[in-house]
Amino acid sequence: MSENKLVKAIKDKGKTMEAEMSFFDHLEALRWHLVRASIAIVVFTGVVFYFYDWIFDTVIMGPSKPTFWTYRMLCALGDALKRPGFCIDKINIHLINTEMAGQFTLQINSSLLIGITLGFPYLLFELWRFIRPALHEKERKAASGFVFYATGLFILGVLFGYYVITPESVNFLSSYTVSASIQNLFDIDSYISSVATLTLATGVVFELPILVYVLSNLGILTAKFMRETRRYAIVIILVIAAVVTPTPDMLTMTIVSIPLFVLYEVGILVSAVVEKRKLKRAEAEGLA
Template sequence: MTFLDHLEELRWHMIRSFASIFILAVVAFLSKDIVFHQIILGPSRTDFWTYQTLCKIGTWLNSDVLCIDSLPFEIQSRQMTGQFTMHITSSLVVGLILAFPYAFWEFWRFISPALYTKERNASRGAVFFVSILFIAGVLFGYYIVSPLSINFLTNYTLDPSIKNQIDITSYISTLSMLVLSCAIMFQMPVVVYFLSQAGLVTPERMIYFRRHAFIVILVLSAILTPPDVMSQLLIALPLTILYQISIYVSRMVLKRKLKSEEIQKYQ
């Protein structure tokens, strides 16, 4: 294929990817009651699944400390076009999240023919694992990080006379940032896998820089989350676990490469 043929092929992959995002965004836009009342505004109410589960755990432990009885804030729209604009923006975000597995599959369909057979075999299942980790990150950000962050931030007061009247733009932006940040950060094992395949990362190097990585994880958590310690720790903890898993992934890749080299040596 010529360079222009490659561009034409890429163009159609991008068209199909953006079309899937647009279609699902339209579906989300038309499903306003479900998307907003049930999903987006869910963490702003005390009947949310996370708060109810924490209360059940507290009851099991004979303690009411974990029960969240109130979230002292109101969500407002202070701009004339605020609600309509956020309706469109949030629908696009929901469409992106729902269409991500298909969009990544389209991207992978364009990339994979350029790989050698050995590279294609080594990257088999990439779409599946990327999609699973992305969904896991979204669920973790939505059900764990977001509600606990919202609870902390709305209950944090400088003075009882100050009322929390939060703009809808601020609320949705914070929620989207937390969810998408977790989704992206959960891709760490996949990134390490491909870097290990390229020889840029080794398990020994990752173990040597583990302390440095922990500091970087804390800094990233502080940047990506609201300014509260609880949210930072909630992102830092799974990232630390994922880093440890990535070490095992890199070690597995190294063993596989050494085994392949031994087989080729004796052939």
């Protein structure tokens, strides 16, 4: 009797050790995926650091110049609609550096930030390679376009944030004054932080359909629930638009809100498609 207990204990211990080894094997695999993604980010950061003069003058400082693409398009739109108020031909912004090593750390930090942005698609690819073996064949087929769609939405969000939200915010905030006796002198770190936050935050927000896809697959979210709560979503979207675009005019809020409304509706369609697939799979398994 005691021998049987001993054998059983040894077997249970073996299963536990096997499970622990499997867990640590997964951790080791994840570590190497993250290492490769980190190497890619470091490479992108190095490239940005090497070409920093052009990137800083053209990309980072772009929204602070009246020659920026968005401002030129607004001037063209104003001319076409006979609305000269649309045209922005002067940006009242003066940047300063207040720390001894400020400009050096500025170059390093902004290079790393841009490197992470450029390496984000490859990070998604490595995470997909880690998750893919754990999925069933049908799940792999259903999620085969994950990296493509997530990357595409992120890039669209970044471009929208950089070319629409950021210039409108920079123009408004740089010219806003409480009193004529107060001069606006902005720290360069504050400027870059604002540009990066507005740009990357929009890129993350544009991942809404991907989040809906995941939550729908887990059964947490349904198309019916999203349709029923659409009125609340509209209010939340308007609040988000008001927060990320501090300009008081309705035109800017509308421009920002429309893509968010579209993303919400796309999320409803995504959730509905996921539910249909789950229903078909359940019916097929029931027939089998």
